[in-house]
Amino acid sequence: MDSAQYAELFLTESREHVSAMNHALLALEQAGDAGGVVAGDQVSAIFRAVHTVKGMSATMGYTAIADLSHQLESLLDRVRRGALQVSPQLMDLLFRSADTLEAAVEEAVQGRDAPPGTASLLDALRTFSRTSGGMTAIPAPTTGSVWSVEVPDGDGVGIRVRLVRDTPLRGVRAYLVVEAARRLGTVTAISPSIGQLQAEQFGDDFALRLVTDDVEGALAMLRSAGDVADAVLAESAPEMFDLLALEHAGPGLVPGGGSAGPRVQHHVRIDLRRLDALMNLIGELVITRGRLVQLAMAADDVALTETVAQASRLVGDLQDEIMQSRMVPVGQVFDRFPRLVRDVARTLEKQVAFTIEGTDIELDRSMLDEIGDPVMHLIRNALDHGVESPAVRVAAGKPPQGRLTLSAFRDRSAVVVRVEDDGRGIDRARVIARARERGLIHGNGADLTDDDVVKLITRAGFSTAERVTDISGRGVGLDVVVAGVRSLGGSVDVRSTPGRGTSVTMRLPLTLAIQRSLLARVGGETYALPLTHVSETVELTPETLQAVKGREVLVLREDVLPVLRLRELVGLPRSAQADPEQVVVLETADRRAALIVDDLTTQLEIVVKQFDGVRGGSTLFGGATILGDGAPALILDVSSLL
Amino acid sequence: MLICDDAIFMRTMVGDILQQAGFEIVGEAETGVQAVEKYKQLRPDLVTMDIVMPDMGGIDAVREITKFDPGAKVLMCSAMGQQALVIEAIQAGAKDFVVKPFQPSRVLEAVQRVLG
Incomplete structure (x- = not known):
């Protein structure tokens, strides 16, 4: 299986789990020694997070993370069982582990080795476990191609079973094989005992006595119980390890199996680059829409105008949906x-x-x-x-x-x-x-x-x-x-x-690429004012404009706002025309000002094009955009004005 | 097939393995409680069940599902070192198990065994 396609998913989810781990650690630290139930919940939450990261990283082949989370999990398990007390030293170690785990996740996805300090942390985790009570050693399994156990005495036929070498959780597998035998007849004896089997205290093979009518059928069933290398009658001569026996458990899948029930799936994960591409496309579409609307208006054809209006609405809806899908x-x-x-x-x-x-x-x-x-x-x-x-x-x-x-x-x-x-x-x-x-x-x-x-x-x-x-x-x-x-x-x-x-x-x-903006005209040029920083617009009347301490101010209801003139800002003489000018009330997080412009044309979605490399030049504009008629317009950087 | 795991990563991976083999995923569950609910609602041919999940763990979920449908086919998904829990799950009614990290062939073999 190609692991690369899962790397992104692994990264996203591991980050979430490390974040959850940090949260639980903080809560655990606050709960302190008197935590009781709270502390127990938090330890479980940390354990779950670490456990999930372990499973994912092992699957991805990120062994360093898997090792680290495994050690961490062992330690947490002891805390969970009450064998280890929550102490400041333990908290420090756990916080350090969370940091290293986080770094290791990022590195692994980039194809790099575990961050420096991982090895010393692993040592620290092991030492901590040892000095605080010791770990139970799991006996190494004995392996070999000869039968290692005697067939126990009892009624029925003696059957020897050998598991495939390196069977995962072989204790459980052995238990399942015995369970399967019990369904086929009466098991009268097992060697080693069922308890020892469960505890993985056996080599590769074990033996049992089974009372059954169909010995061959029983053997066949046991061979297909999973991870069984061989199952033979004890009376037959010992056989060599037979790889062919594996094929008994081989797949023979039936395609199209499964029920015909409804497909229930509410979420799909999408590559962010795909969403970015969609965003760029809709940006271009929005520009084209502007052009189309202008052309349709000039053509003066009712059917065309209506169709364009509808297409225009649909583009708007599409844009909303795409924007919404990018919101987090x-x-x-x-x-x-x-x-x-x-x-x-x-x-x-x-x-x-x-x-x-x-x-x-x-x-x-x-x-x-x-x-x-x-x-x-x-x-x-x-x-x-x-x-x-x-x-x-x-x-x-x-x-x-x-x-x-x-x-x-x-x-x-x-x-x-x-x-x-x-x-x-x-x-x-x-x-x-x-x-x-x-x-x-x-x-x-x-x-x-x-x-x-x-x-x-x-x-x-x-x-x-x-x-x-x-x-x-x-x-x-x-x-x-x-x-x-x-x-x-x-x-x-x-x-x-x-x-x-x-x-x-x-x-x-709300987003970087597309901004709803107000278009203002001054001296034949169009400027875009992002709505993020527009509070309202009013028509300029002489009585609202006053002078305070030699500076022009605009009185708007209760507020007195400083006045800026776009004409002056862009270096044009004051307008001599008699037409009423328009006022745009601009606001940043805490400041407001009135900007006087010749005229306001429309509100429009504009696609922001950042300036490249004109640093140190005019700070008046934050970027540029292309309007529907193909003409460029500068985007006013409101925060530089106030 | 109903896939129960609290990690989307694991659900996706198991789902992909099963789908590529031609099985249909009818649902996913993130918690034990959801697993039981979805089982009752969807009646899948097979359930893959993670052991460690929030809300209600996988073992309790197996117990509930088997109580509801004694013929339910549940495949436990476990990690190394969870032998005691897996045995508990089998005693609760699970039919077989696979161990993480998942190898597609192992998962499919186990599925095949459980479906019998």
């Missing part, structure tokens, strides 16, 4: 964070209560793969720079245990992900000092608002860590996170109150 709950990525928080908090000697909310919120698979790292960095940053050590917290009048919350929720055509802590907040003085050092600002920064200070952190080239720590070091500061999220068409907002905490909010489109 964020929990799939969030699931690994409790373990991360535990490890990081432990290293930093901080106490943290970690909460996750909205794990069932769905995102496009490609988007989800991309946000894992940014969220991880935010969590590490929060633990490293945000949450204080217990002593500092108590001194500041806070409870010693910090709070860290990761939440996700849906907001119209966007998904919002937030990381929030109740730590010390962003240190204004340090940020300003660092910004000056980096040449991002000049002067003492006294005129900067708190908001401006927070924005500095997200500027490229800024990093708050004074030393590169193991935790959030490696040069991944908030500026890098922000750049990453923006390249996905999302935005990041940071809010911080000194002494009270920090929250970082990401607003993300």
